[in-house]
Amino acid sequence: MxxxxxxxxxxxxxxxxxxxxxxxxGSTPLILAERLSEKAGVEVWLKIEGANPxxxxxxxxxxxxxxxxxxxxxxxxICASTGNTAASAAAYAARAGLRGAVIVPEGKIxxxxxxxxxxxxxxxxxxxxxxxxxxxxxxxxVHRHPxxxxxxxxxxxxxxxxxxxxxxxxxxxxxxxxxxxxxxxxGNITSYWKGFQEILPPTHQPRMCGFQAAGAAPxxxxxxxxHPETVASAIRIGNPARWEEAMxxxxxxxxxxxxxxxxxxxxxxxxxxxAEGVFCEPASAASVAGxxxxxxxxxxxxxxxxxxxxxxxxxxxxxxxxxxxxxxxxELSAIERAVLR
Ligand code: AN7
Numbered sequence: 001m002x003x004x005x006x007x008x009x010x011x012x013x014x015x016x017x018x019x020x021x022x023x024x025x026g027s028t029p030l031i032l033a034e035r036l037s038e039k040a041g042v043e044v045w046l047k048i049e050g051a052n053p054x055x056x057x058x059x060x061x062x063x064x065x066x067x068x069x070x071x072x073x074x075x076x077x078i079c080a081s082t083g084n085t086a087a088s089a090a091a092y093a094a095r096a097g098l099r100g101a102v103i104v105p106e107g108k109i110x111x112x113x114x115x116x117x118x119x120x121x122x123x124x125x126x127x128x129x130x131x132x133x134x135x136x137x138x139x140x141x142v143h144r145h146p147x148x149x150x151x152x153x154x155x156x157x158x159x160x161x162x163x164x165x166x167x168x169x170x171x172x173x174x175x176x177x178x179x180x181x182x183x184x185x186x187g188n189i190t191s192y193w194k195g196f197q198e199i200l201p202p203t204h205q206p207r208m209c210g211f212q213a214a215g216a217a218p219x220x221x222x223x224x225x226x227h228p229e230t231v232a233s234a235i236r237i238g239n240p241a242r243w244e245e246a247m248x249x250x251x252x253x254x255x256x257x258x259x260x261x262x263x264x265x266x267x268x269x270x271x272x273x274x275a276e277g278v279f280c281e282p283a284s285a286a287s288v289a290g291x292x293x294x295x296x297x298x299x300x301x302x303x304x305x306x307x308x309x310x311x312x313x314x315x316x317x318x319x320x321x322x323x324x325x326x327x328x329x330x331e332l333s334a335i336e337r338a339v340l341r
Contacts, residue, residue, distance in 0.1 A: 001026070002024065005067060008163050013064075023053035033305075035276060039271075045172070047306045048280075055313055056313070057161060062091075064157065068156045069096070072148065077098055077147065083109035083117075086116075089102055090117040101123040102124055103125045106126035110234070110313050112312055130236070151241070158191045158194060162195030164192060165193075169199055172302070176206045177207065178297060179304050181209070183212050184236075192249075205253050207300065208253040209291070210257040212286070213262065213265065215230045215262070216230045260289040266285070269281075273311065278307065280310065283309065287305040287306050326338045
């Protein structure tokens with residue numbers, strides 16, 4: 001499969017001669033989750049966005065944002081990030097031959113994401129502050145310097161990410177009742193809603209069910225959270241940039257925004273890994289935690305849960321919440337005991 005710009009060019013703001021910076025993102029698996037379906041009492045499909053080139057859905061938006069930056073003659077890109085945007089921006093900047101800078105909250109991003117941003121050669125700045133402060137500062141910075149901002153406040157990000165909705169509609173022949181999705185800075189839910197509206201008739205729109213971590217749930221409370229906290233570091237965000245659009249998506253579609261606790265997130269995270277063979281990162285599991293805790297609404301038969309990022313992004317959390325390794329002496333009897341016990 002080609003990348004998303006080539007696959008969906010007629011629905012994206014790119015002409016045929018425009019530069020395309022791609023890692024062949026998109027075209028990710030949509031898999032039926034039978035055990036989860038049984039538990040949830042609805043048919044559950046998982047959109048595996050961790051299968052994108054850098055391991056998260058951000059690549060769909062980043063191919064567009066970085067291609068547009070190249071078209072505009074930018075020499076550098078920058079973002080504030082809880083980790084995945086940083087990894088993706090760093091990779092696409094490297095591929096484009098642009099300089100990249102990423103501002104992350106110090107000590108609060110998962111190890112894999114940090115490794116990615118560094119190995120791709122981005123300037124990684126650890127801010128002694130949270131994501132919301134980082135985003136505010138980079139927005140000021142790009143007013144003063146000719147650097148392209150590739151956070152989801154950039155409309156090209158939304159355009160790229162809406163293609164995930166196109167893929168789901170194609171794979172399910174337009175038949176889905178609800179979408180469950182984690183919400184952080186609220187760019188992705190905005191993107192899916194835009195995508196669904198562009199290709200499905202108004203009478204066939206799925207309910208948009210957004211889920212936030214309980215310690216970082218500004219949309220649920222209706223006001224910014226000054227000190228957001230959650231094990232799901234990707235969505236540790238207290239003042240989402242796409243606040244209005246996200247609320248519009250959920251209200252116009254008859255959906256909801258609800259909170260899930262860290263314990264509910266971790267339970268869903270382990271369940272996906274152990275009962276479905278799908279390893280996603282904690283923030284992604286918020287979609288499934290939300291479905292299991294709150295449901296997706298009356299009369300809903302078929303649900304898609306968006307698993308936004310790969311579990312290997314955050315090995316530390318996996319190790320902390322999984323079983324222990326079994327030590328063993330190099331003897332047959334010891335091996336027997338260790339394996340069969
Ligand atoms: C795995 O990387 O905000 O609601 O800076 O990495 O569109 O913000 C990441 C967000 C869900 C929330 N799942 O999406 C960043 C960043 C994962 C994420 C979200 C993020 P938005």
